[in-house]
Amino acid sequence: xxxxxxxxxxxxxxxxxxxxxxxxxxxxxxxxxxxxxxxxxxxxxxxxxxxxxxxxxxxxxxxxxxxxxxxxxxxxxxxxxxxxxxxxxxxxxxxxxxxxxxxxxxxxxxxxxxxxxxxxxxxxxxxxxxxxxxxxxxxxxxxxxxxxxxxxxxxxxxxxxxxxxxxxxxxxxxxxxxxxxxxxxxxxxxxxxxxxxxxxxxxxxxxxxxxxxxxxxxxxxxxxxxxxxxxxxxxxxxxxxxxx
Numbered sequence: 001x002x003x004x005x006x007x008x009x010x011x012x013x014x015x016x017x018x019x020x021x022x023x024x025x026x027x028x029x030x031x032x033x034x035x036x037x038x039x040x041x042x043x044x045x046x047x048x049x050x051x052x053x054x055x056x057x058x059x060x061x062x063x064x065x066x067x068x069x070x071x072x073x074x075x076x077x078x079x080x081x082x083x084x085x086x087x088x089x090x091x092x093x094x095x096x097x098x099x100x101x102x103x104x105x106x107x108x109x110x111x112x113x114x115x116x117x118x119x120x121x122x123x124x125x126x127x128x129x130x131x132x133x134x135x136x137x138x139x140x141x142x143x144x145x146x147x148x149x150x151x152x153x154x155x156x157x158x159x160x161x162x163x164x165x166x167x168x169x170x171x172x173x174x175x176x177x178x179x180x181x182x183x184x185x186x187x188x189x190x191x192x193x194x195x196x197x198x199x200x201x202x203x204x205x206x207x208x209x210x211x212x213x214x215x216x217x218x219x220x221x222x223x224x225x226x227x228x229x230x231x232x233x234x235x236x237x238x239x240x241x242x243x244x
Contacts, residue, residue, distance in 0.1 A: 002047045003040030007031045009054035010222050014229065016061045017191055026229040035162060035169040036221050042163055044215040045086045050222060052078055052085075053092045053195070060096050061191055064103070076112045080119025087142075088202050090120075091219070095198035102190055152207050152216075161214030175224025178231040189230070196223045 010030045015023035030036055040047055056078040063071035079096060082089035093116050100108045127135030155161075156176075160168050179196060182189040199219050207216045 002051050003037075005051040006040065006047075006054060006222065009051050009058060010226065013054050013058045013061065013191075014226055016058060016065070018230070022229050022233050025232060026226050029171070029225045029229060030222060033169065033171045033221075033225065035167055035172050036225070038162060038167070039215065039218050039221070042215055044218070046215045046218040048085060049082060049089050049092070050219055052082055053089075053095075053219065054222060056082075056092050056096065057191055057195055060099060064099075072108060072112060073115065076115035077119065079112075080116040083116070083120040084123050087123075088206050091199040091202040093120075094201070095195040098194035098198055099190055102186075102194060152203060156217060161217070163214045171228065172221065172224060175221070175228050179224055179227035181231060181235075182227055192223055192226055196220070199223075 007027050007030050011023045011027035013023075014026045056075045059071045059075040059078070062068070063075065075096060079093040082092045093112075096112060097109055100106070100112065124135075127139070157173070160166050160172070179192075182193055186193055203216065203220075
């Protein structure tokens with residue numbers, strides 16, 4: 001169900017940001033690329049995060065276009081609740097903050113955080129209410145797992161884990177190439193790029209290189225595939241011979 005929802009939300013997000021043709025290509029790719037098809041069937045929190053994050057990005061895109069504050073509020077509520085689902089999902093809130101900061105919408109940052117922070121604090125209230133000693137010990141134990149380094153980044157290319165075994169998928173490798181091209185026009189692609197950068201920072205700082213934990217990479221995939229669809233539209237269709 002979450003996998004199907006992600007396909008639909010990829011379409012809605014890209015249609016909101018770009019155009020229906022690019023949205024159709026993006027959703028078709030997302031629905032058929034082997035790594036994503038198989039990965040979306042794995043019962044991991046990442047597959048809950050992806051559609052919720054796409055929905056938050058869709059709402060912020062709607063807000064930027066329509067200026068209706070209800071969309072910003074819905075986006076903030078989703079981002080706050082995602083932190084309760086898993087601490088690294090602070091990446092969702094981070095992506096929205098980066099978008100607002102880039103567009104110099106500082107009031108929007110404040111109003112967004114005024115909703116996200118109180119929701120996120122429920123995590124600590126919950127922990128201290130039930131057992132503060134256990135909560136702090138577990139929190140410290142989890143923090144000790146995290147080590148800022150490039151090992152996990154290198155592993156993205158050296159060890160193409162699907163879950164606990166290798167699956168070399170050219171679409172995923174090409175997605176990394178395609179998303180780098182988007183940096184040529186940051187303003188046009190700011191929603192996709194700042195979402196990518198936000199999760200990249202979390203992945204760099206908080207995701208250990210652990211064999212058999214390939215699902216940590218899943219949140220990158222919708223962004224890589226959207227970048228691939230944009231490449232097909234902007235480069236391949238215009239000059240397929242040169243692209244080849």
